[in-house]
Amino acid sequence: MINESVLLESKSLRDSVLERTDVLDRVKALSLLPDGMHVTTAMVAAYFGVTIEVVRQLKTRHQEELFCNGVVTLRGSDLAEFKRDILSRFPGGYPQPRSSLTLYSRRAVLNVAMLLRDSDIARQVRTYLLDMEYLSRTRPVENTAPAQLAAPDDLDTRIDRRITQILGKTVVPMFNALIETSGEHRRELIELREDIQNVERKLCWHHRRISTLEGDTPTDQVRASIAAMTWQAFERHVADLLRRDGCMDVVVRQARSDRGIDITGRTADGRSVAVQCKNRAGAGRSSIPSADMQKFAGAARAVDHVDVALFVATCNFSHEAQVIADLSGVITVNRDELDAWTAGVHLKALR
Known part of the structure; x- marks a missing residue:
């Protein structure tokens, strides 16, 4: 198992796991601004249990990397618009910056976790990331090559595509709406939605397998439809x-x-x-x-x-x-x- 400290030194390794922002909430709930997408420097510091100055120094040392991953500083008209459209929804709930406001996306917060040395929360995030990466690399891969599959005994048992449509167009959007409005059970809902999407992917694969066995060419059909x-x-x-x-x-x-x-x-x-x-x-x-x-x-x-x-x-x-x-x-x-x-x-x- 790779030690979590390797993320501190390897930018390429950090880049390879930056999409796993769900890890943040698995370690500790990350509170967001009313726009549902960003946090302030103070909120980043509170999440990791460090001072605001520590976060600011980290941003200065790794400015290019962090800005590429979602850090932005608002000034002038952009700041005025953000205060009017976002912060004004909760008067008194958030400080009203005067000249500038630095915002971090969830991706940027995860980036901070991989750079911040003296934080127990950051260390837990790094460990969780590497554990998940290790599991994904060592988990047995399901062999889905159609050439190695036997033809089904009865093609009348084919998957009804309407089931896939119901899952993709009704059930998954329902979970999206619940996730967006929920707080306490957000993590459980995300995991349930992933289970539903796994079922949907398997149904799609079964349908493509049967189409191949019957002589259809799904890729050509898809390409012709898009064309x-x-x-x-x-x-x-x-x-x-x-x-x-x-x-x-x-x-x-x-x-x-x-x-x-x-x-x-x-x-x-x-x-x-x-x-x-x-x-x-x-x-x-x-x-x-x-x-x-x-x-x-x-x-x-x-x-x-x-x-x-x-x-x-x-x-x-x-x-x-x-x-x-x-x-x-x-x-x-x-x-x-x-x-x-x-x-x-x-x-x-x-x-």
């Missing part, structure tokens, strides 16, 4: 996939003056999401150029400071575009990954 969509329909399709994977407050902008952001929303654990959609199936282009990636990365990271930036395309990405995505933290979803996502595989970045 027939207008750009508006494609954006709505991606929005539905986000909701299926547990995202809340999903909004499709469907406007051309959006600075490259087509869809916004929040993950179940409160991270902000921005999505750029490109349906290039009928445009005659084989890849997404670097200019498109630069525009979206600038809007998502420099302007809106979102936690999860997704670029979803019906084609592949050019080498230059992928390099920009990797440097700016944009998660790319290419043609093959989109096919799998559409067919029922849940997107790792949203977990």
Whole structure:
């Protein structure tokens, strides 16, 4: 088992587990501001049981890494807007900053946990992270290769796809709503929702297995369906996939003056999401150029400071575009990954 202190020294290891923000609430409940997404420096200090000055010094030493993972400092009109729209909802409940306010996303708080040496809570978070990573790497993997599966004795026992639709469009959204409004039982609800989503994934897999045995080609069917969509329909399709994977407050902008952001929303654990959609199936282009990636990365990271930036395309990405995505933290979803996502595989970045 790897010692928890290794996270203090290895940025690559820290980057590999930054999506596991659920660990924070498993160790200790993290109180959020009324926007449901951020905490202040004082709230970070209270969570880890350290002084505000310790957090400020940590932010100064690791400024670049923390800002890449969701730390933002509001000033001027941005601060005034945040105070009016968020802090004013609870007058007296939160301090009213005068000149600036530093906010931490849940991802940034997890980043702090992996950098903060002198905090028992931070050490517990690091240990929990590495324990979960160890379990995920050593757990036996279910062999789902269709070629190694025997044909079912009776194809009349096929899975009814309506069950999957009920789970994805009714049960999971119900859990999302309960999670958003619950406090005391939030952790248990998240675990129950994950169980339901595991059932949904297995049902989708069984349906694809039977389709393959009967001579259908699910990937071709999915790709043909997406190719027939207008750009508006494609954006709505991606929005539905986000909701299926547990995202809340999903909004499709469907406007051309959006600075490259087509869809916004929040993950179940409160991270902000921005999505750029490109349906290039009928445009005659084989890849997404670097200019498109630069525009979206600038809007998502420099302007809106979102936690999860997704670029979803019906084609592949050019080498230059992928390099920009990797440097700016944009998660790319290419043609093959989109096919799998559409067919029922849940997107790792949203977990």
